[in-house]
Amino acid sequence: MPWQQDHITIYGKTLPVPRLQVWMGDPGAHYQYSGLALSPHPWNQTVATIKRQIEKISDHQFNSVLINLYRSGQDSNGWHSDNEPELGENPVIASFSLGATRRFRLRHKYRKDILPYTFDLISGSLLLMSGATQKYWQHCLTKTARPVEPRINLTFRKVATT
Numbered sequence: 001m002p003w004q005q006d007h008i009t010i011y012g013k014t015l016p017v018p019r020l021q022v023w024m025g026d027p028g029a030h031y032q033y034s035g036l037a038l039s040p041h042p043w044n045q046t047v048a049t050i051k052r053q054i055e056k057i058s059d060h061q062f063n064s065v066l067i068n069l070y071r072s073g074q075d076s077n078g079w080h081s082d083n084e085p086e087l088g089e090n091p092v093i094a095s096f097s098l099g100a101t102r103r104f105r106l107r108h109k110y111r112k113d114i115l116p117y118t119f120d121l122i123s124g125s126l127l128l129m130s131g132a133t134q135k136y137w138q139h140c141l142t143k144t145a146r147p148v149e150p151r152i153n154l155t156f157r158k159v160a161t162t
C-alpha cells in the first residue's frame with residue numbers, strides 16, 4: 001500500500017494526521033477534508049475484491065475508499081462526521097476492519113440526553129453507517145495505552161466524481 005502521511009489544517013494550524021492513509025478509487029473520485037485534497041490511487045486487486053464482496057453484502061455501490069493504518073495504540077482518528085459535500089446527503093459508508101481490535105465511539109451532535117455508543121471493532125468486522133448518521137452523529141477511534149498490533153480500516157464511500 002502506498003501509505004501517506006497526510007497533514008490537515010484546522011484553525012490555521014497544520015498538523016500531521018495521527019495515522020497513515022491511502023485514498024483509492026475510480027478516476028475522478030477526488031476527496032477533500034480539513035484543507036486536504038486527495039487524488040485517487042487506482043484500485044489494487046485485493047482492495048477491489050474486498051469492495052465487490054462488501055457491495056454484495058451491503059447492497060450498496062462504492063467508487064472510493066479511504067484506507068487508514070493505525071500503526072500503534074498512539075494512532076487514532078478524532079471526533080468527526082463524514083459530511084463532506086462530495087458524499088451527498090445521507091451517505092452510506094462501509095467500514096471494514098483488519099488487525100488489532102480497537103475501540104470505536106459514536107456520540108450525538110446535539111442531544112446530551114442520548115447516550116454515546118462505544119464498541120470494539122474486531123478484525124473482519126463490517127460497520128455500515130447510513131441514513132442520517134453523519135448528519136446527527138460524530139464518531140472517533142480512540143487511542144489506547146495498551147500495546148496493540150497495527151490495524152487497517154477501509155471506509156468505502158461513494159463520492160461525486162469530477
Ligand SMILES: O=C(O)CCC(=O)C(=O)O
Nearest residue numbers: 066068077082141153155
Ligand atoms: O478507523 C475507523 O474505524 C474509523 C475511520 C473513519 O472514521 C474514517 O476514516 O473516516
Ligand SMILES: [Mn+2]
Nearest residue numbers: 080081082139
Ligand atoms: Mn469517519
